[in-house]
Amino acid sequence: MNTIGECIYVERKFRFTEEFAMQLDKKDELAQFRKRFYIPEHIIYMDGNSLGLLSVDAEETLMRVVNEYKLLGINGWMGGSTPWFTFAEELGNQQTVLVGADKGEVIVHGSTTMNLHNLIASFFQPTRIKNKILIDELNFPSDKYAVESQLILRGLEPSSHLKIVKSSDGVTINESEIINEMSEDVALVLLPSVLYRSGQLLDMELLTTEAHKRQIFIGFDCSHSVGAVPHHLSKWGVDFAVWCNYKYLNSGPGGTASLYVNKRHSDKMPGLWGWWGYNKEKQFDMNLEFEPAPDSGKWQISTVNLFSAAPLEGSLNIFLEAGIENIRKKSIGQTEYMIYLVKELLSGEPYNVSIVTPLDADKRGGHVALSHNEAIRINEALKERDVIPDFRYPNIIRLAPVALYTTYLEIWTVVQHLKSIIDTQEYKQFSNKRTTVS
Ligand SMILES: *Cc1c(COP(=O)(O)O)cnc(C)c1O
DSSP states (O other), rough: OOOSSSTTTTTOOOOOOOHHHHHHHHTTGGGGGGGGBBTTTEEEOOOTTTTTTOBBBHHHHHHHHHHHHHHHHHGHHHHHOGGGGGHHHHHHHHHHHHHOOOOOOOEEEEEHHHHHHHHHHHHHOOOOOOOOOEEEETSOOOHHHHHHHHHHHTTTHHHHHHHEEOOOOSOOOOOOHHHHHOOOEEEEEESSSOOOTBBBOOOOHHHHHHHHHOOOOOEOOOOOTBTOOOOHHHTTOOOEEESSSSSSOOOOOOOOEEEEGGGGTTTOOSSSSGGBBOOGGGGGGGOOOOOOOOSGGGGSSSSOOOOHHHHHHHHHHHHHHHHHHHHHHHHHHHHHHHHHHHHHSSTTTOOOOOEOSSSSSSOOOOOOOOTTTTHHHHHHHHHHHTEEEEEETTTEEBBBBOTTTTHHHHHHHHHHHEEEEEEETTGSSOOOOOOOOO
16 A cells, blocks of 8 residues: 555545535644745645745745855855755655655755666666566656666667556556566566656555566656655665655755665665765765765765755755645545545536546545646636646646645635636637646
């Protein structure tokens, strides 16, 4: 199981009145965290799975580091209140609770795709028998690009060395279909924890066990699950993982990413070496012989990007205070409530909104994906009504109620907007052309 237990979380008896939404907010034990965030004025923000909002806490740690730079100059490396020199290690250790890792297994570094490159470069060691990488057809394109270019660097043709698991319905993937593709020639499997369009949460434990039975390494891109779903990466035995910190973890646009490598791989060398991966005790000896850090710190390539990592410190404090299990509990309650409202108010004629996200809470990440033939225009109409949704081509609207700052009343209001946009056919005023960033 990816999550804790069966659906103990869920408030089964919902009602569709506004009053009921307000009652849910009153009973919400995490409600006090909303005021720690800057919510854009008059806006209902449903896009925290793409870019989480700024918190007062994250702003404080960012401004603290800016100020340390102002006052200390280079002395900030050792003299910062969290010393800059070990900032990435410190934040990595703080994140271990969110992903179920041991100290030293997580490091905050670079970007998701760059970390993925480095980890594939380490873990993909093709042999005569095992020389293929297995991915799925619904993964984030960047992950596929990284895998393809890593194959090409090894002189291997993606057309013959990349195996891609197909989705039978175009939005979800059955774990058994992935396991069926774990053939003898596969050396490495790379999968998302949560599929970015449909929001399906894969069973990482099962997939890891099955990969290991076949002597296959397995890595997960957890960009859409960290901060929304509890993980037990070490207990499950996952070989490696990457994730970005600017989605549910609210570290700011382009904020520094993270990587995890299971400590049983402590003898592995990084695929790409750089001086920031050096054993910290001796880094400034400036030896020409590369001596890697003893833990996941060795996968760092360059100097920690302080200003892109600093907001994460404040943001993580909120997660540690709220507790990831409590966040998951509320998140499931909120997505369950949203699904209930959509089913109740928007299924059938003339609405025809369908729910793409798995209805089983254990198979769901933090967002709800809806599909509709007019999704592009409905999405535009929502924006006009001061809702920030998220559109994914060709016909999916993603809505992410974020446990730390979304209210039940906001969820109720968004569903009312959808209803009225379709009732009045208001969406017909909008173009069905895509915008550049969504
Ligand atoms: C958001 C996201 C990324 C982001 O990649 P960057 O290299 O950090 O820009 C990568 N993978 C997945 C699955 C994502 O959802």
